[in-house]
Each structure stands twice: as structure tokens, then as C-alpha cells.
Amino acid sequence: MEGFIAVLAALPLTLIVTAGAFGIGMIGGIPLMLGLQSRIGLVRGATRLLVDIIRGIPTIVWLFLLYFGVSFGGMRLESLPAAVIGLGVISSAYLAEIYRGSFQIVPRGQSEAASALGLGNKVTFTWILAPQAFRTAMPSMATFLLALIKDSSIASTIGVAEMVFAATTFARQNPSTAGLVPFFLAAIVYVAISVPLAVVSRRLGTRMMVNA
Amino acid sequence: MDLSLYLPRLGDGLVLSLQLTAISVVLGYALGLVFALGVSSTNKLVRFPTLVVVEIGRGIPALVVLYIVYYGFPAIGILFENVLAAAIGLTFTAAAYSSEMIRAGLQSVPKGQLEAAAALGLHGRTAFGRVIFPQGIRSAIPGLMGLAIQSFQGTSLAYSISVNELMSQSYQVSTITFDYLAVYAITGLMYVAIAVPATWLSMGVEKRLARGYA
Amino acid sequence: MSVPSLTMSTEVPTAGVEISNISKSFGNHLVLDDISMAVTPGSVTALIGPSGSGKSTLLRCVNLLEKPDRGTITVGSQTIEAGSRVSDRDLLALRRQVGMVFQSFNLFPHFTVLRNIAFPQERILGRSREEAEERAMVLLDRVGLREKAGQHPGRCSGGQQQRIAIARALALDPRAMLFDEPTSALDPEVGVEVIAVMRELAETGMTMIVVTHEMQFAREVGDHLVVMADGHIIEEGIPAAVMADPREERTRRFLSAVLDR
Numbered sequence: 001m002e003g004f005i006a007v008l009a010a011l012p013l014t015l016i017v018t019a020g021a022f023g024i025g026m027i028g029g030i031p032l033m034l035g036l037q038s039r040i041g042l043v044r045g046a047t048r049l050l051v052d053i054i055r056g057i058p059t060i061v062w063l064f065l066l067y068f069g070v071s072f073g074g075m076r077l078e079s080l081p082a083a084v085i086g087l088g089v090i091s092s093a094y095l096a097e098i099y100r101g102s103f104q105i106v107p108r109g110q111s112e113a114a115s116a117l118g119l120g121n122k123v124t125f126t127w128i129l130a131p132q133a134f135r136t137a138m139p140s141m142a143t144f145l146l147a148l149i150k151d152s153s154i155a156s157t158i159g160v161a162e163m164v165f166a167a168t169t170f171a172r173q174n175p176s177t178a179g180l181v182p183f184f185l186a187a188i189v190y191v192a193i194s195v196p197l198a199v200v201s202r203r204l205g206t207r208m209m210v211n212a
Numbered sequence: 213m214d215l216s217l218y219l220p221r222l223g224d225g226l227v228l229s230l231q232l233t234a235i236s237v238v239l240g241y242a243l244g245l246v247f248a249l250g251v252s253s254t255n256k257l258v259r260f261p262t263l264v265v266v267e268i269g270r271g272i273p274a275l276v277v278l279y280i281v282y283y284g285f286p287a288i289g290i291l292f293e294n295v296l297a298a299a300i301g302l303t304f305t306a307a308a309y310s311s312e313m314i315r316a317g318l319q320s321v322p323k324g325q326l327e328a329a330a331a332l333g334l335h336g337r338t339a340f341g342r343v344i345f346p347q348g349i350r351s352a353i354p355g356l357m358g359l360a361i362q363s364f365q366g367t368s369l370a371y372s373i374s375v376n377e378l379m380s381q382s383y384q385v386s387t388i389t390f391d392y393l394a395v396y397a398i399t400g401l402m403y404v405a406i407a408v409p410a411t412w413l414s415m416g417v418e419k420r421l422a423r424g425y426a
Numbered sequence: 427m428s429v430p431s432l433t434m435s436t437e438v439p440t441a442g443v444e445i446s447n448i449s450k451s452f453g454n455h456l457v458l459d460d461i462s463m464a465v466t467p468g469s470v471t472a473l474i475g476p477s478g479s480g481k482s483t484l485l486r487c488v489n490l491l492e493k494p495d496r497g498t499i500t501v502g503s504q505t506i507e508a509g510s511r512v513s514d515r516d517l518l519a520l521r522r523q524v525g526m527v528f529q530s531f532n533l534f535p536h537f538t539v540l541r542n543i544a545f546p547q548e549r550i551l552g553r554s555r556e557e558a559e560e561r562a563m564v565l566l567d568r569v570g571l572r573e574k575a576g577q578h579p580g581r582c583s584g585g586q587q588q589r590i591a592i593a594r595a596l597a598l599d600p601r602a603m604l605f606d607e608p609t610s611a612l613d614p615e616v617g618v619e620v621i622a623v624m625r626e627l628a629e630t631g632m633t634m635i636v637v638t639h640e641m642q643f644a645r646e647v648g649d650h651l652v653v654m655a656d657g658h659i660i661e662e663g664i665p666a667a668v669m670a671d672p673r674e675e676r677t678r679r680f681l682s683a684v685l686d687r
Binding site: 052053055056057058059060061062064065068069070150151153154156157164167168171179180183184186187190191194195 | 267268271272273274275276279280283284285287288365366368369371372379382383386392393394395396397399400401403404407408411412
Binding site for chain 1: 489491514518521522524525526528530532533534535536545546549550594595598
């Protein structure tokens with residue numbers, strides 16, 4: 001019971017890391033997506049390389065790089081911002097790919113119709129293409145969010161006191177009694193947040209098909 | 213400080229990372245196939261427990277799986293040396309994820325294929341082994357290749373149970389040289405040097421497979 | 427019988443369309459080879475020909491959805507020369523004068539029917555929301571779909587969607603309308619509804635260019651028939667006359683193929 005409270009008390013930090021990173025990724029993914037779709041070959045190639053490099057570096061390396069390696073005038077990043085930024089950068093790259101995929105699914109006729117009506121590029125993008133792409137992206141975004149919740153556990157390696165950190169600490173403080181228990185407790189909480197999210201995302205997916 | 217002095221050490225780490233990847237992918241996918249068949253079983257006593265194991269493997273963070281194997285099992289009297297613990301944990305995670313991909317692949321084979329096989333007089337094991345499985349695994353290949361790349365990146369988590377793979381070596385080198393930024397940047401690029409070409413390769417394979425069915 | 431005015435606004439007169447020496451290639455393939463064609467204000471031109479003849483491409487050149495390699499397009503008093511750099515302002519000004527209806531309707535699925543018709547008016551003509559929606563309701567009434575205003579296009583049949591698409595284009599007070607096989611994606615019995623709306627529109631004096639396989643429509647509503655093949659206009663004239671007695675063997679073959687269907 002004690003262990004359960006210790007793990008549960010760390011849940012808010014897990015959620016903060018996840019939500020912060022997802023928020024950064026949702027916004028950061030937009031310029032990267034635009035770069036991936038650019039008509040200028042050089043911009044497209046450079047963005048492609050950047051996205052692949054971001055995704056090619058393991059999460060833990062990103063976090064150590066930011067936490068230990070980056071300093072502003074002698075001031076190092078704290079562990080929480082380092083974790084949020086690191087996971088946020090990675091999320092940007094993954095969400096950019098998701099956005100790009102959903103923009104490609106929007107039928108060509110949509111932008112043609114907008115052009116034929118005389119709507120400008122910006123209006124077409126903002127009001128016609130983006131809302132449709134966003135809807136098709138939502139199930140994939142939910143799947144990514146599920147993965148991100150689990151990846152937020154890696155923040156424990158740079159000392160963010162989220163759930164896995166709390167479980168490890170508890171296990172270390174009670175070596176004789178704890179055993180597997182704190183980790184299973186953490187596991188249960190992960191499953192408990194993931195299942196409703198998965199159900200919601202599946203429902204989003206089917207509702208979208210009806211409305212399409 | 214001359215970092216090139218430490219490159220061989222990082223190289224050793226990379227070799228261990230690749231070995232862990234190979235083990236967890238080969239054993240993990242084999243186990244994943246077993247899980248996939250279990251989940252597809254018509255027998256509830258087989259299907260339900262397998263489904264629970266798979267969902268646990270997919271539902272909890274890989275890091276927690278490693279902690280359970282390394283720190284948790286000793287509490288119930290099972291002790292693993294750290295490299296073995298990492299191999300077991302990563303294999304289990306790979307198995308859980310791959311089983312879903314394999315199952316989806318097998319399911320994507322049209323029902324008519326099995327009926328056609330039956331009509332030709334092929335039954336049971338032959339029909340599955342020669343007709344369903346080759347087609348199903350084919351459509352699962354791009355996903356499985358992507359998962360292999362993720363597994364490679366996932367070996368970096370073994371750092372947390374002190375396995376001397378690339379991430380651990382890099383951490384140790386950084387505490388000697390104090391040149392954190394450079395060391396982690398080099399480490400990151402070493403992962404990139406494997407992961408990015410592998411990603412491009414898998415995209416190429418995906419395109420070729422797609423063309424083959426046109 | 428008095429025909430209700432589909433265009434309603436009286437201050438926007440319909441315009442003629444003139445296509446002069448238009449050529450267009452996709453890669454090495456010459457799709458349009460030096461085409462010239464004049465459409466007088468208020469007339470209906472039917473554009474027919476086998477698939478791949480270039481008729482849709484020609485239509486799409488009129489509002490510059492396809493950029494011709496050579497030639498000029500004139501709508502009303504505005505002329506655009508191919509090859510020269512067309513400013514966004516000129517491009518939008520041209521498109522503002524020309525409405526277009528597509529084979530696949532291309533309604534915006536995330537907007538209600540009413541928003542589909544009102545939104546472009548607000549953005550392009552700067553109408554207020556009330557004004558735009560009022561106009562949209564009038565047009566929906568005219569195409570017989572007032573009750574669909576609050577629904578999403580996904581809930582409407584193909585024929586209904588196409589009528590809504592026509593209303594959406596008309597809401598911008600175009601001076602000419604382009605139709606790219608407007609009934610090809612529809613079952614014949616549904617296509618009739620769309621044809622009826624187009625017929626009515628023609629009677630109001632709208633300039634129309636219609637790419638179509640509907641020979642009856644071409645004969646009864648068309649003032650002019652243009653037959654295309656392999657990027658050329660092979661024959662043109664008064665629809666009934668061309669259909670009754672085609673000069674060209676290729677026209678004869680095409681007509682007998684479509685009429686047999």
C-alpha cells in the first residue's frame with residue numbers, strides 16, 4: 001500500500017513530462033512537416049535528414065545530451081526541462097511524419113476546388129486542408145501519445161521523479177520487502193492510463209469514418 | 213582532451229549493442245510468432261493468457277520490463293547476470309510488439325487463400341506453412357524491420373542496469389573527460405549511423421514489396 | 427413558365443471566354459496542340475471527345491488549374507498570357523470570374539453544406555457571415571436542397587452533392603461556369619437532377635463550357651459543340667447538325683460509340 005502511494009504520487013510528474021513533450025511536438029511538428037513537403041529540394045532533403053537524425057538517436061542519449069551537455073552561461077538545464085525538451089524534440093519529428101502522412105491522404109480535389117474557387121494558399125491550408133489532415137492524424141497521434149507516456153519513464157534516468165523513479169527509489173529503500181511489487185504497481189498505473197486512451201482513440205477512428 | 217582515445221571503447225559498446233539487438237530480434241520474433249499463433253488460437257485457454265502476456269509487454273515501458281527482470285526477479289529467488297537480464301527483457305518486449313505485427317500480417321491474408329488451399333487438397337499444417345504464412349509474413353516485413361531498428365535503439369536502456377553497451381560506455385567516457393556534449397553527440401551519431409541507413413533500407417524494401425503485389 | 431434566376435444578381439453580366447493558340451505538354455506528351463476556341467457571352471459550349479483527347483485539360487486551362495505552355499486565355503476583359511509570370515492577384519482575379527464544377531464534386535467534407543457555400547463568399551468577396559449564409563440559402567432553395575443546409579456533405583447523395591457544388595460556385599457570382607464531366611460519377615437517374623439544374627442555369631444566360639458525355643444535354647442545351655481528339659479540335663458547329671451529319675470519320679466513330687451506350 002505504501003509503495004502504491006509512493007508510485008501514484010509520482011503520476012502527476014509522468015503526466016507533466018508527457019503532456020509538455022506532446023505539446024512541444026504538436027507545434028514543433030508543423031514547421032518540420034512543412035519542410036518535408038517543401039517544393040525546394042534542398043529544404044526538403046535537409047529536413048528529411050534532420051527528422052531522421054532526431055529519430056535515429058535513442059531517447060536516453062537525447063536526455064543525457066541535454067541534461068549534461070547543454071549549458072547557458074554555466075547554468076545547466078534542470079532534469080525536468082531537459083526531459084520535456086528532449087522528448088518534445090523527438091515528438092516533433094515523429095508528429096511531423098504523422099502530419100505529412102495525413103496531408104497526403106487529403107484528396108487532391110480538395111486543394112483544386114479551393115484554387116478554382118479563388119481561395120489563396122494560406123486560407124486553403126488553414127481552413128480546408130489542415131482541419132481534414134488533423135482529423136485523419138488523430139488516431140495516429142493518439143497511438144504516438146500512448147508510446148510517449150511509456151517513453152516518459154526514461155526521464156527517470158536523469159533524475160526526474162516520475163513513476164519509474166519513484167518505484168526504483170521505493171524498491172531501493174525497502175530491499176527486503178519490496179521486490180517486484182513497486183514495478184508491478186507502476187506497470188498497473190501505465191496500463192490503467194493507456195487502456196482508456198486506446199479506447200478513445202479507436203472510437204475517434206471509427207467516428208471519423210462515419211463522417212467522412 | 214583527445215576524444216579519439218576513447219573511440220575504441222565506444223566501439224566495443226556498439227558491438228555489444230548490436231549483439232543484444234541480434235539476440236532480442238531473433239529470439240523475440242520467434243517468440244512473437246508463438247504469441248501470434250496463441251492469440252489467434254480458437255482455444256480460449258490458450259488465447260486469453262497469451263493476449264494478457266502480449267498486452268502487458270506492449271503496455272508497460274521497456275525500461276520497467278528491464279527493472280522487473282533485473283531487480284524484481286531476485287526478490288522471488290531468480291537471479292540474472294545483467295547482460296542476460298537485458299537480453300531477456302529486450303527479447304520479451306520485441307516478442308510482444310512483433311506478435312501483433314505478425315498476427316495482423318497473417319490476418320491480412322484473404323480467407324479465400326485458405327479455401328483455395330483446402331480445395332486443392334492441402335490441409336492444416338501444409339496449408340498454413342506453405343500458403344498462409346509466407347503471404348502473411350511478407351506484409352509484416354516492413355513493420356518488423358522498423359521494430360528491429362527500434363530494438364537497436366532500445367538497447368540503450370540496458371545502461372540503466374549497468375550493461376556495458378554503447379550508452380554505458382559513453383556515460384563512463386563522459387565522466388572521465390567531462391566533455392559531455394561532444395561525447396553524447398558522437399554517441400548519438402553512432403546510433404544514427406546504424407539506424408538511419410537501416411530506415412532507408414526498410415523503406416526501400418517496403419516499396420519493393422508493394423510493387424510486387426501490384 | 428417563368429424560370430427562377432439561378433444567378434440572381436443583376437449587376438454581374440456574364441462574360442465571353444476566348445482561348446487562343448493554347449498548347450500544353452505533360453513531359454514529352456503533347457496534350458493540347460495549338461487550340462483556339464471562342465465562347466460568346468451567355469452561350470453553352472459542349473466539349474466532347476474520347477478520353478485522353480485533352481478536353482478536360484483544356485477546360486482546366488481556362489481557370490489555370492493547368493498552366494498552358496503557350497497561348498492566351500481571355501475571360502471578359504481580363505487576358506492572361508501563358509509563359510509570362512502570372513501574379514497571384516491576376517490569377518485570383520481570373521478564378522473569381524470563373525466558377526468550376528468537378529466530376530468528383532470536391533465539397534469540403536468537414537464543413538456543413540451551408541458553410542461550404544458561405545465560406546468562400548466570406549473569404550473571397552468579403553461578405554458578412556449573415557449575408558453569405560442568406561445568399562447560400564437562396565441558392566440551396568434554387569437547387570432544391572434547402573433542408574440539407576445543416577448537414578455534412580457525407581450525408582448527401584452524389585446528385586445532391588453535385589447540386590450543392592454548383593450552388594457553391596454560383597454563390598461567388600461568376601461570369602462563366604466550367605463543368606468537368608459533372609454527371610460522370612453519378613448513376614443516370616441521379617444525373618438527371620444535375621442536368622435539370624444546369625439546364626435552368628443555361629436559360630438564365632450563363633456562359634457555360636461543359637465537358638460531357640451526355641449527348642442529349644449537348645444537343646438540347648448546347649449552342650455550340652466542339653469535338654476533340656488527340657489534343658486537336660477535329661470538328662465544331664451547331665450540336666444537332668454535327669451529330670446528324672459529322673464531317674469527320676473520327677467524330678462519327680466517337681458518336682456511335684457514345685450513343686450506343
